[in-house]
Amino acid sequence: MRLAWTIGGAPEFRQFGSDLLGFTGWWSVALCVAAGAVAVALERVPAWRPALAGVAWTVAGALVAAAAILLPELVGFLFFTVGPYFEPIAFASRLGCVTGAILLALATARYQRRTRGGCPDCCRTVTPGTRRAAPARWAWWAAYAAVAGLVTRFAAQVVVGFDGLTHDASVIGLEIGLLLAGVLLPLALVHRWGEIWPGWVPLLAGRTIPRLVLLVPGFGLGAGIVAYFGMGMVQLLSGSVSQFSDAFLWVALSAYCVLGLGLLVGSSDYHLRTRAACTACGR
Numbered sequence: 445m446r447l448a449w450t451i452g453g454a455p456e457f458r459q460f461g462s463d464l465l466g467f468t469g470w471w472s473v474a475l476c477v478a479a480g481a482v483a484v485a486l487e488r489v490p491a492w493r494p495a496l497a498g499v500a501w502t503v504a505g506a507l508v509a510a511a512a513i514l515l516p517e518l519v520g521f522l523f524f525t526v527g528p529y530f531e532p533i534a535f536a537s538r539l540g541c542v543t544g545a546i547l548l549a550l551a552t553a554r555y556q557r558r559t560r561g562g563c564p565d566c567c568r569t570v571t572p573g574t575r576r577a578a579p580a581r582w583a584w585w586a587a588y589a590a591v592a593g594l595v596t597r598f599a600a601q602v603v604v605g606f607d608g609l610t611h612d613a614s615v616i617g618l619e620i621g622l623l624l625a626g627v628l629l630p631l632a633l634v635h636r637w638g639e640i641w642p643g644w645v646p647l648l649a650g651r652t653i654p655r656l657v658l659l660v661p662g663f664g665l666g667a668g669i670v671a672y673f674g675m676g677m678v679q680l681l682s683g684s685v686s687q688f689s690d691a692f693l694w695v696a697l698s699a700y701c702v703l704g705l706g707l708l709v710g711s712s713d714y715h716l717r718t719r720a721a722c723t724a725c726g727r
Contacts, residue, residue, distance in 0.1 A: 445537075446472045446473045446475075446476050447473050449472075450469050450470055450472070450473055455533050457531055457533075457534050458531065459531070459534075460513065460534075463531075463533070463534035463537040463538060464510040464511060464537065464538065464541060465509070465510055465511075465512055465513065465675045465679075466509060466510055466675060466678065467506070467510040472510070475503070475506060475507065475510065476544075478503050479503050479504075479507060479544055479548055482496075482499055482500045482503050482548065483500075483547075483548055483551050485500075486500060486551045486552060486554075486555040487551070487555075489555075489559075490559070491559055492556075492559035492560050493559075496555075497552055497555065497556055500548060500551070500552040500555070501549070501552055503548060504545045504548040504549045504552065505545075505667075505671075507541050507542065507544050507545035507548065508541075508542060508545045508667050508668070508671045509671040509674060509675055510538075510541055511537075511538035511539070511541035511542045511545075511671075512668070512671040512672040512674075512675045513534075513538060513672070514535070514538040514539060514541075514542055514668070515668040515669070515671070515672045516672070517530065517535055517538070576716075576717050577717070578717075579633070579634040579710075579713050579714070579717060580713050580717075582709070582713070583633070583634055583709060583710050583712075583713030583714070584634050586630075586705070586706045586709035586710050586713075587630040587631060587633055587634040587706060587709075587710040588630070588631075588706075589702055589705075589706045590626060590630035590702065590703045590704075590705075590706025590707055590710065591626060591627055591630055591631065591706075592702070593626070593699040593700065593701075593702030593703035593706060594622065594623065594626030594627065594699070594703050596695065596699040596702075597622075597695075597696050597699035597700055597703070598623075600692055600695045600696050600699065601696070603692075604688065604689070604692050622669070622700075622703070625661065625665050625703075625707070626703050629658065629661060629662060629665070629707065630703075630706055630707055630710050632658055633658060633662060633707075633710035633711060633713070633714045634710060634713070634714075638653065638658055638714070639652065639653055639718065640652060640653065641653055655714075655715070655718050655719070658711070658714060659711055659714065659715055662707050662708075662710065662711030662714065663707075663708065663711045665704070665707055666704045666705070666706075666707030666708035666711060667704070667708065668704070669700055669701070669703055669704030669707070670701055670704035670705060670708070672700075673697045673700035673701050673704065674697075674701055674704075676693075676697050677694075677697045677698070677701070680693055680694070680697065
């Protein structure tokens with residue numbers, strides 16, 4: 445599809461001029477070719493190659509960044525609105541791009557499990573019997589850095605005022621979602637009440653929280669926030685025009701990126717700490 449659009453002409457996209465960010469025309473074709481080539485290499489290379497894994501994660505990240513606009517669109521769906529500039533073809537293209545990123549990430553994780561470690565069942569590298577019950581200190585700092593990033597973002601908005609903010613429902617929903625995700629989610633990743641339902645939760649108090657309840661939004665929102673606002677920083681570097689000052693935008697976008705990175709780091713530790721032990725080696 446990218447090749448056909450590049451040669452024969454892509455549909456007209458009113459809002460951004462393109463369905464993807466950063467990777468348009470032949471760059472989008474090159475990105476797809478790179479994803480396919482890396483996926484084949486991950487399947488065929490029998491030994492652990494850190495460089496191959498690094499390239500694969502980089503390409504997966506580039507796919508997510510290219511479809512960064514998908515984040516506010518999905519949030520808009522949660523509020524039963526698509527906004528005045530919603531374009532189905534662009535949305536489907538971004539969704540396909542992110543789907544490719546997820547599939548490539550899963551293939552990379554499978555490659556790592558298959559080629560790393562000493563246990564043929566789990567391929568984990570940690571020493572048997574060293575599983576942690578408490579979060580790592582670096583995860584704790586990452587979680588609170590995420591909260592600090594959110595506080596910094598809204599403090600910057602207080603300084604410049606709330607006049608001129610968009611009234612688009614999807615963007616307002618994104619801000620509300622970030623407020624919740626930036627406080628409750630990172631703290632849940634490093635505190636006990638993120639593993640066992642607290643006593644004040646009706647019907648669920650004392651029960652174990654399914655890992656995916658935190659891991660899906662932790663990794664999903666973390667990656668989406670870094671991609672969306674990271675691309676915003678790239679656009680700011682390119683000289684894009686905004687109603688806000690460059691100083692405010694740098695502070696706000698950087699704070700959001702800290703929030704997203706904190707979620708990714710905290711989710712990584714939560715995953716390593718709460719996954720089931722291997723029945724073969726005990727790791």
